[in-house]
Amino acid sequence: MRPAQALIDLDALRHNYRVARGTASHAMAIVKADAYGHGAVECARALEPEAEAFGVAAIEEALALREAGIVRPILLLEGFFEADELPLIERHDLWCAIASEWQLAALERYAPKRPLRIWLKMDSGMHRLGLPPAEFADAWQRLQRLPWVRDAVAMTHFANADDVADAYTREQIAAFDAACAGLDIGVRSLANSAGLLAWPDARRDWVRPGLMLYGASPFVGPEPSADALRPVMSLRSRVIAVRELEAGEPIGYGGTFITPKSMRIGVVAMGYADGYPQRAPEGTPVAVDGHASRIVGRVSMDMLTIDLSALPDAGVGSEVELWGTQVPLADVVRHCGTSAYTLLSGLKRVERKYVSADALR
Ligand SMILES: *Cc1c(COP(=O)(O)O)cnc(C)c1O
DSSP: OOOOEEEEEHHHHHHHHHHHHTTSSEEEEEOHHHHHHTOHHHHHHHHTTTOOEEEESSHHHHHHHHHTTOOSOEEETTOOSSGGGHHHHHHTTOEEEEOSHHHHHHHHHOOOSSOEEEEEEEOSSSOSSSBOHHHHHHHHHHHHTSTTEEEEEEEEOOSSTTOTTOTHHHHHHHHHHHHHTTSOOOEEEOOOHHHHHHOGGGOOSEEOOOGGGGTOOOOSSOOGGGTTOOOOEEEEEEEEEEEEEOTTOEESGGGOEEOSSOEEEEEESOOGGGTOOTTOOTTOEEEETTEEEEBOSOOOSSOEEEEOTTOTTOOTTOEEEEESSSSOHHHHHHHHTOOHHHHHHTOOSSEEEEEOGGGGO
16 A cells, blocks of 8 residues: 555644633634545544534535534534525534625525524625625624524634734724624634634634644744644655665756765655645655655655665655654745645545554654
8 A cells, every 4th residue: 555644643633622722712623624634524523522613614514524423513614605505504503604795685585493603704804705894783783683693703804813923913803893893792703723822812702723723833933822732644654765876866857956976865655646745845854764854856746755865774664754743844834835724735645544642753
């Protein structure tokens, strides 16, 4: 069997959830995009005893969780895409965001037999989804007139909370509070991972951690509030061939790397078809049997090449970590000019295996 695997430590996931839960009265675990590449059903099952609710991007994701037996509340973060999802939302007792006027109008036309929990979303400055602040009060009052809307939540989402030096988050909080003033709002929700970690004023009733659950820091630079997180995934494979090359030999497609001296090169079963970044430059860190090494040559679809010159004990079968407990994901992010979100949610083809923390050392 091809040795490429994503090892996943569900204890670390639970630990990270508790970090988020400790910041606010309620914490919803965001498991959209297959739990950022970690397996939504497995992650939701692991969290269900303590997570109070889950958040997903679409009803398909919510129904997959219900089919797997998840009974906790599930919020559709973008609401419905078509009004005919409303009967399913009702039948499966989902929580639903309302983020556009057309959704609100469709909701008003629908007459459910059971109460629905609605999260009314305001665009406090990100300018993606949500009702403009000037329209929020009217929309909130329209919701209150619907007898079957229960415990409505006022929510918003941050654009720049991952940059702790950017005052825009403070402006978004102020815009949200100003538009909520005078309304009878019982429950508020503002913060994603970066918001709840770095912006204490954003920790209102429900926080919505996503990325941090998986142990990755959402921040652009170092940020102590993210230090308590534990990596959940270790992306691993093995050396499948070793080449001893003289100086002056090109490696891989395009021959972009030419050996400056004689070198020992390892070929690893991991490529961009697995979601490893194709553009990972020379020098991107990896670990071989726990020792630091680096990528040389271009990443190809199924394989990549690493420098084993300083690791005489490494050879065919040596274990390689691409990111995880030995190679911080943030280091790969920095080398590749990408984000932790992109790397984790972009994984494919690699087998996922749920393991104990000991297996990740
Ligand atoms: C994805 C998402 C989150 C989680 O964001 P992270 O940055 O991963 O913590 C929270 N709220 C909403 C509305 C989202 O779409």
